[in-house]
Amino acid sequence: MTTQYHTGLIFEPRAFWDVKRIAATAEEQTVLFDTREAFMNGSRYPIEITEISLAPINYLSATDRDLTRRFSGQSVFNASQIVLAVRQRQNYSRFPVRLPGYSATPSQEPSTRFFDTASNDLKNASGLLGVSHKRFERPFVLPQYGAVEIALSTYEGAFPAGGFGAPPLFSVAWFEAGGLLEGSSRIRTQVPLRDAASVASALYGQVIPSGGEIPSLISTNATFPPEHLFTTKEFRAQSPTAQGAQRFTGVTVQIDQLAYDGRFSGGFAPPVNAPMTALALRTGCRIRTTDGGTKMDWWRPGAPIGLVLNTISPAMTYRLPRPLTLEPGDQLEVELTVPPTTGVEPADIYSIGVALNGYAAIQG
Amino acid sequence: MEHMKDWLVKAAKQIQLDGVLYEPRVYFDTFLVSSDLNSSQIVAGSPNNIFVNGEQFPVSLQYMTASLLPALTEDLPDPRLLQRIGLRVRYHDQYYMARTHAPIALWENTPNAAPDFVSPSTATWDFEQPFVLSARDSLQITLQSLVSLGGEMGTATVSVSLHGIGLLSERPYFFSGKTTLTDKTSTNLPTTFFRNDGSEPVVIGGLVLNVFSPTLPAFTFPASAITMQCRQIGNGTNADWVQGPSPVLSSQVPAVLLGAKTGFNMTHCLPGNGWQWRPGEGLEIDVNNLGLPGDGQEPITYRVGVALLGYIAVQ
Numbered sequence: 001m002t003t004q005y006h007t008g009l010i011f012e013p014r015a016f017w018d019v020k021r022i023a024a025t026a027e028e029q030t031v032l033f034d035t036r037e038a039f040m041n042g043s044r045y046p047i048e049i050t051e052i053s054l055a056p057i058n059y060l061s062a063t064d065r066d067l068t069r070r071f072s073g074q075s076v077f078n079a080s081q082i083v084l085a086v087r088q089r090q091n092y093s094r095f096p097v098r099l100p101g102y103s104a105t106p107s108q109e110p111s112t113r114f115f116d117t118a119s120n121d122l123k124n125a126s127g128l129l130g131v132s133h134k135r136f137e138r139p140f141v142l143p144q145y146g147a148v149e150i151a152l153s154t155y156e157g158a159f160p161a162g163g164f165g166a167p168p169l170f171s172v173a174w175f176e177a178g179g180l181l182e183g184s185s186r187i188r189t190q191v192p193l194r195d196a197a198s199v200a201s202a203l204y205g206q207v208i209p210s211g212g213e214i215p216s217l218i219s220t221n222a223t224f225p226p227e228h229l230f231t232t233k234e235f236r237a238q239s240p241t242a243q244g245a246q247r248f249t250g251v252t253v254q255i256d257q258l259a260y261d262g263r264f265s266g267g268f269a270p271p272v273n274a275p276m277t278a279l280a281l282r283t284g285c286r287i288r289t290t291d292g293g294t295k296m297d298w299w300r301p302g303a304p305i306g307l308v309l310n311t312i313s314p315a316m317t318y319r320l321p322r323p324l325t326l327e328p329g330d331q332l333e334v335e336l337t338v339p340p341t342t343g344v345e346p347a348d349i350y351s352i353g354v355a356l357n358g359y360a361a362i363q364g
Numbered sequence: 365m366e367h368m369k370d371w372l373v374k375a376a377k378q379i380q381l382d383g384v385l386y387e388p389r390v391y392f393d394t395f396l397v398s399s400d401l402n403s404s405q406i407v408a409g410s411p412n413n414i415f416v417n418g419e420q421f422p423v424s425l426q427y428m429t430a431s432l433l434p435a436l437t438e439d440l441p442d443p444r445l446l447q448r449i450g451l452r453v454r455y456h457d458q459y460y461m462a463r464t465h466a467p468i469a470l471w472e473n474t475p476n477a478a479p480d481f482v483s484p485s486t487a488t489w490d491f492e493q494p495f496v497l498s499a500r501d502s503l504q505i506t507l508q509s510l511v512s513l514g515g516e517m518g519t520a521t522v523s524v525s526l527h528g529i530g531l532l533s534e535r536p537y538f539f540s541g542k543t544t545l546t547d548k549t550s551t552n553l554p555t556t557f558f559r560n561d562g563s564e565p566v567v568i569g570g571l572v573l574n575v576f577s578p579t580l581p582a583f584t585f586p587a588s589a590i591t592m593q594c595r596q597i598g599n600g601t602n603a604d605w606v607q608g609p610s611p612v613l614s615s616q617v618p619a620v621l622l623g624a625k626t627g628f629n630m631t632h633c634l635p636g637n638g639w640q641w642r643p644g645e646g647l648e649i650d651v652n653n654l655g656l657p658g659d660g661q662e663p664i665t666y667r668v669g670v671a672l673l674g675y676i677a678v679q
Contacts (some may be wrong), residue, residue, distance in 0.1 A: 097512070106475050110629070114480050115484040122443070131470070142541065177635060182639070189466060189470070258442070
């Protein structure tokens, strides 16, 4: 473990992440994010951690569905705490730190909550643009025939019991440098976002709180449906003029959930009387370099989009003043403390996600 | 505290174009996109391409912004429908971001959210290159509403603020003027609001436009419904800062498009060091419909504004 910057030949984004889902009890609970080796650098490259992203994961709305269960919305985030540590060597804080205590970097897109006119009321919309964007602060370079592949997962809870409608749509853009306009993008646009046919195939379990949601007509049991894949073939096909290595500057996933928000906030009873959660905090992603670079997954497949594409996202991100480098084999430990149940509703479920974001320094 | 000379040297290193003085510039156009168009029907910009440097000095551009504007019927559209309009830039048959139109929301690559209660009605633009407001100089700022006022929308009180520092004293300076618009008439803010009455030039670093409705306290008045034009009086080029599709909008830019730092729009930081236009250079922008809804009976025509923000380097 060091705090040194690494001088790599090339860099690739990386993240260590986990989501902890836990049933509330009458007592405060302290638990480990315990997915096996979730925070261990199992690769052969040193990985600089530059940011910590935190978010409530898989919640339907920002507060409560019916305003009787205090922590059944994302508001539990404010009452939770974590400790970052190197196991049996040092903690990075003496006491658990409230999640908002990790100083938030401005990373949100504009909210529609106060855009309130006579003709429309947007106070419960999830956001203006639905964007999760990652700016590559270290050069990510692919050789001429190199490619990178991104796939989105399904999400759980497509429709409130009562009716169907249009699915959310997602778009992806890879930003690259070069050309007459100093940049271009490879894009895949407006792909229907499929939902999980059953809770068993959903990455983060049932949406919280569940009000008897039903799957859509295009639901699937595949966690990463093939329709959600921006394939290597498509990626290469959009670079007819590229010669030599290409430098990539960022990636964006945008989810159009206008119809989805409308269904829950007004379409069917009981309406959700709170701002809807962005689907970027309910949908996972997988990115890997398929040719060139490390040919590895950038993170354990399934990371919530908003946690890892965090330059603009609904998650909260803290930027470390100096990077924390995990050498191969190094491991961190993250401990979560969640509040006791409010007592009003004993079935509260808490779900908090954490991601340590950074870059692998590839030194040849 | 950083010394003024150091600050100027640092600022100068970021300048892509050398000049003796700099002034902000905005190029914008509006596109009318009907919900009954299919995605292969491309909507071009105004005649006589707006996105061209028509002045005699080079221009450097850093940001592109876009937002839905009040329709010609004056209805305020759902601003999220920006996600259903595709956009691309063409320059010598090279496309940006891609040959396929990308949903405008997908262009967002710069965090630009102000606090929720400020965002829809405020646009903040920090100039990439500050300009100098010399002693006795002032600004001519013109404002107008795109929607009828006095009825359901109430009146609109618009304030424009500029902030900077004294070139010699390094003390902060704030200039601010406001007016209440009661109809769609174009209104000049008194130049006394912005006149530099001090004894030193002031380096102006940014501009904020805010609007609220004093008669309808529950509403945040959208900045997309107010337009602005500006030019410096005294030194500088004395030319309009905004180049737009005159006379449709009187060359005044919808204020929401000025919110490159914070605002209620899509803000895209241009790649590399931005785009530099020599005199006569420019590019074309077109859009398409990616699934805008009608009203169930008739198509709806949406108006989207796209702007490029930067500065001109007077040489």
